[in-house]
Amino acid sequence: MKIGIIIGSIRDGRSGAAVGAWVAENAAQRADAEFEVIDLKSFDVPLLTSATVPAAAKKQYESENVQRWSTAIDACDGFVFVTPEYNHGVPGALKNAVDSLGSEWFGKTVGFVSYGADGGVRAVEQWRQIVANFQMLDVRAQVSLSLFAEFGTDGFTPLDRRTGELKTLLDQLVGLTAKVNA
Numbered sequence: 001m002k003i004g005i006i007i008g009s010i011r012d013g014r015s016g017a018a019v020g021a022w023v024a025e026n027a028a029q030r031a032d033a034e035f036e037v038i039d040l041k042s043f044d045v046p047l048l049t050s051a052t053v054p055a056a057a058k059k060q061y062e063s064e065n066v067q068r069w070s071t072a073i074d075a076c077d078g079f080v081f082v083t084p085e086y087n088h089g090v091p092g093a094l095k096n097a098v099d100s101l102g103s104e105w106f107g108k109t110v111g112f113v114s115y116g117a118d119g120g121v122r123a124v125e126q127w128r129q130i131v132a133n134f135q136m137l138d139v140r141a142q143v144s145l146s147l148f149a150e151f152g153t154d155g156f157t158p159l160d161r162r163t164g165e166l167k168t169l170l171d172q173l174v175g176l177t178a179k180v181n182a
Helices: 016-025 064-074 092-099 120-134 162-180
Strands: 001-009 034-039 078-084 109-116 135-147
Touching: 001 016, 001 064, 001 162, 016 034, 016 078, 016 109, 016 162, 078 092, 078 120, 092 120, 109 162, 120 135, 135 162
Parallel strands: 001 034, 001 078, 078 109, 109 135
Antiparallel strands: none
16 A cells, blocks of 8 residues: 655745655654655646546646646555645645546545644645545544744754654554555
């Protein structure tokens, strides 16, 4: 089973790369799944302008970048979305990238690691509604990182309890993904 760790911010100076690396480092200690970092910034997904509805595109997209994104997402059985919260909501670039695909998401599993002024919890609540459209199954556990307590001039330093929270999230995600793929 393959779980994609999607870094959902494309901003310069973003915190998501450090968070994604932390998730990947912890996930690498597990033997129950293969984990791969998928950095949205490296795909340069254009704004969704195609007249073809992505769910009807049969995984054939006009843009080479969207096609590469499709291939990366389709290869995974589940995901960890590393998501910032921007203006009390989901980041536009990740929302656009999710919207740019269709069947690649259907029926897969997802867990959320968020960060923001209030831990990114509002973005996660919105993501839960969005992924339901793709019949994705989300796990209850989440990791919500505080920009004020865990990010500073020294970079990203998660609170001690975060490793345990991430373990719980990954346990739930791997378990649910195994059930879905049984």
